[in-house]
Amino acid sequence: MPKKNIKKAVALTYDKQKDGAPKVVAKGQGQVAENIIELAKKYDIPIKDDPDLIEVLSSLEINEEIPSEIYVAVAELLAFVYSANAGNAS
Numbered sequence: 001m002p003k004k005n006i007k008k009a010v011a012l013t014y015d016k017q018k019d020g021a022p023k024v025v026a027k028g029q030g031q032v033a034e035n036i037i038e039l040a041k042k043y044d045i046p047i048k049d050d051p052d053l054i055e056v057l058s059s060l061e062i063n064e065e066i067p068s069e070i071y072v073a074v075a076e077l078l079a080f081v082y083s084a085n086a087g088n089a090s
Helices: 031-042 051-058 068-088
Strands: 008-013 023-029
Touching (some): 023 031, 023 051, 051 068
Antiparallel strands (some): 008 023
């Protein structure tokens, strides 16, 4: 029996004044993931589809900072977000 592809989502936040690293503020799968994605769309928060990164991030607890082992992947994600935000500023 084929395994159904269940949607997953993870939301990160980063405040360079307070945080040492980005941290997980929401995560879920199925309907919870859909709700996270819809909220992101509603508030024009950039969305990046990266299943491998989502798998790693979804193993973290809420309010847990990302581990240094995935800084590069998250830095690429932040670069995507900054680029998307720059495009929305015009």
